[in-house]
Amino acid sequence: MKIEGSIINNKISIKIDNVVQKLDNLFIFIDGYIINNTKLSDIKYIEKLYKEKSLDFVNYLDGNYNVFIVDNNKLFIIKDKLGNLPLYYYHKDGILFFSNKLSLIKNNCSLNLKINKQSIANYLGYSYIYESDTIYLDTYKLNKGSILKYDDDIKIIKYFDICEEAKDIKKNKLSEEQNINNLEDLLFNCICKYGSKNSKVGIFLSSGKDSTLLCLLASKYYKNKINTYTLGFEDEIDESENAKIIANYIGTNHHSIILKTKDVKKIINKIPLIYDEPFADPSIIPSIYMMENIKEKNDFYLAGEGVDGLFDLFKINNSFNNIKYYKELLYKYTHKIRIPKNYSERLQVPIIRRFAYSDNLVGYKGKVIKLNKKYSYEVSNLELYGHIGSEKVKNKNIHILKNLKMNYYTPFYDVDLLYKFMEYNNDLIDNNRDNKYIFSKVLYNNIDKKYFDNYKKNGFGIPIKKWMKDFLLDDIKKITKKDYIDEQKIFKYDELIKLINYYEKYPVYSRAIVLWNYYIFQLWYFHNIKSFK
Numbered sequence: 001m002k003i004e005g006s007i008i009n010n011k012i013s014i015k016i017d018n019v020v021q022k023l024d025n026l027f028i029f030i031d032g033y034i035i036n037n038t039k040l041s042d043i044k045y046i047e048k049l050y051k052e053k054s055l056d057f058v059n060y061l062d063g064n065y066n067v068f069i070v071d072n073n074k075l076f077i078i079k080d081k082l083g084n085l086p087l088y089y090y091h092k093d094g095i096l097f098f099s100n101k102l103s104l105i106k107n108n109c110s111l112n113l114k115i116n117k118q119s120i121a122n123y124l125g126y127s128y129i130y131e132s133d134t135i136y137l138d139t140y141k142l143n144k145g146s147i148l149k150y151d152d153d154i155k156i157i158k159y160f161d162i163c164e165e166a167k168d169i170k171k172n173k174l175s176e177e178q179n180i181n182n183l184e185d186l187l188f189n190c191i192c193k194y195g196s197k198n199s200k201v202g203i204f205l206s207s208g209k210d211s212t213l214l215c216l217l218a219s220k221y222y223k224n225k226i227n228t229y230t231l232g233f234e235d236e237i238d239e240s241e242n243a244k245i246i247a248n249y250i251g252t253n254h255h256s257i258i259l260k261t262k263d264v265k266k267i268i269n270k271i272p273l274i275y276d277e278p279f280a281d282p283s284i285i286p287s288i289y290m291m292e293n294i295k296e297k298n299d300f301y302l303a304g305e306g307v308d309g310l311f312d313l314f315k316i317n318n319s320f321n322n323i324k325y326y327k328e329l330l331y332k333y334t335h336k337i338r339i340p341k342n343y344s345e346r347l348q349v350p351i352i353r354r355f356a357y358s359d360n361l362v363g364y365k366g367k368v369i370k371l372n373k374k375y376s377y378e379v380s381n382l383e384l385y386g387h388i389g390s391e392k393v394k395n396k397n398i399h400i401l402k403n404l405k406m407n408y409y410t411p412f413y414d415v416d417l418l419y420k421f422m423e424y425n426n427d428l429i430d431n432n433r434d435n436k437y438i439f440s441k442v443l444y445n446n447i448d449k450k451y452f453d454n455y456k457k458n459g460f461g462i463p464i465k466k467w468m469k470d471f472l473l474d475d476i477k478k479i480t481k482k483d484y485i486d487e488q489k490i491f492k493y494d495e496l497i498k499l500i501n502y503y504e505k506y507p508v509y510s511r512a513i514v515l516w517n518y519y520i521f522q523l524w525y526f527h528n529i530k531s532f533k
Contacts, residue, residue: 001016001031001100002015002016002017002018002099002100002101002104003016003066003068003099003100004098004100004101004104005068005098005099006095006096006097006098007095007096007150008095012070012073012075014027014029016029023070025071025072026069026070026071027068027069027070028046028047028050028067028068028069029067030042030043030046030065030066030067031065031067031068031085031100032063032064032065032080032084032085033063033064033065034046034062034063034065035062035193036063046061049061050069055076055147055157055159058078058159058160059160061078061080062193062415063080064080064084064085064409065080065084065085066079066080066085066087066142073151074149074150074151075148075149075151076147076148076149077089077098077147077148078147079143079144079145079146079147080144080145081145081160081162081415082144082414082415083131083143083144085100086102086141086399087099087100087141088100088101088102088105088134088139088140088141088142089139089140089142089148090105090108090111090113091138091140091154092138094153096150096154097111098148101276102139102276103276103528105139106136106139106276113136113138113139114136114137115136115137115490116133116135116136116137116139118133119133119134119135120135120278120490120521123135123278123517123521124514124517124518124521127279127280127281127513128278128280128281129277129278129279131143131144134277135277142156143156143158144160145158145160146158146159147159160415162415165419166419166422169422169423170423171424171425172424176428176438176441179424179438180445183420183438183439183442184217184442186417187213187217187411187412187417188217188221189416190411190412190414190416191214191217191218191221191302191411192221194300194409195222195299195300197221197222197223198222199224199300200227200297200298200299201218201222201224201226201227201298201299201300201301201302202226202227202228202294202296202298202301203226203229203301203303204228204229204230204290204302204303204304205228205229205230205243205246205247205252205254206230206239206243206304207230207239207240207243207246209436209439209440209443209452210304210305210307210308210412210439211303211304212250212304212443212451213304213439213442213443213446214303214411214412215228215246215247215250215252215304216447217446218302219250219251219252225251225253226250226252226253227252227253227254227255227298228243228247228250228252228253228254228255229254229257229294230243230244230254230255230256231257231258231286231287231289231290232256232257232258232259233258233259233286234258234260240258242451244256246447246451249447253296255296257289257293257294259285259289263289264285264467265471267288268285268523269523270288271284271285271288271520271523271524272520272523272524272526272527272528273527274288274399274400277524278517278520278521278524279399279520280517280519282462282464282516283462284400285462287400288400291406298406299407300406300409301406301408301409302410302411303408303410304410304412305410305412306412306413307412307436307439309413310412310417310418310421311436311439314421314424464512464513464516465507465509468507468515468516469507472515472519473503473504473515475519476500476515476519477500479519479526480493480496480522488525496518499511499514503515
């Protein structure tokens, strides 16, 4: 579904699938769905709430949605609390354009959009462009839990921020067993929100704890045998065999889909056709391949993403009450694993600075995380949450599945679960070297621990270094032509060549990722801005 609209000279216009809508005194439309337990249609339900509670009605909604309301000459666009569906808008000189597809705004010739170089710098470090920026100047993503309001001028209203609300949440005093049982009930209820018991459901099953628990609980609710899908790599170590063992235990119709090396280039070339702006998370390659090769007809698909965000949010929120713990936490994340917010790894920062014009690589809404010899960090507030949870995940999968006309949900990325986690004490989160302690306890109530004891989950384990050596680096050299790079005025040609040559001598992963991000950007540029000469 394509939704686009504009406000020019105070006149509001909305088109849905190229059909201009008649805007009466009250116009309401929903992109996505809401959890509605009444017999009213979703639009009638929202109309009733809006008339009763005005804009406060947003606090009573649950689901994945953008809601569009035109009330006389006022426009309201409401993005759900966790921002599960994209919404873009252009605003400059009193003109507003908005759409659920960035390409519809970009293709408007009257706007003459320009590339935002700061967004490129952020993208090179993180592999994607996060809220509220986009690849274009004067064009933005509407943030999660926000309302775009137009009444003579636009105003962005933040109506939901879990970090702010978490400050007033008190720790519960229940026993460990009570908390474990309550969490299992809540997780089960989150899964039950989607469809009826008779729905045909597909689940993306890795071999990890999150998707395993999702599959176990879903199999208790849905009557039809669940279809599960795992992707493996040809001639690579992957998780598909262990996932098959778990699927057999649960009793699903399991499907292992193997990505062959000869198909990788075909998938890479599809990336800029799926995403309206540069997006280079390497796991999109197996995701695209797997979703394109699903043969069964399912009503919708579930994935276990978002759980890491719950635990990370808890840790970061708690750390603000203890500065020492906070610094230790960030130090730990920087030196041992990736920071959940995807701030550039230390090795990537100087690499990118050498060949990208902008060096403000790390930060959120202009705030810079400063790296120095003492590894100190300056973070002003809890806007770190902007990078926690499913933002990158939903960016990845929502676009793929919408392109394939599939419905996709992440039950564990849920507002009620976010609230619940804020009630826990630290020993329920990080206990005995298990940084998902309470989640693991729920899992082991449903499956024997032996399935995970002798297996280390590696995710998709994308072999970027191998691909870079086998074929990607040759492609990068072909597209890195001096005239073309100079004409772009985005990168420094001499530094790009140094980076490519240096990588050939010292092929480390951090440089491979930077080159990979650069490569995907150039493919996107070729398809969306200007062809290579």
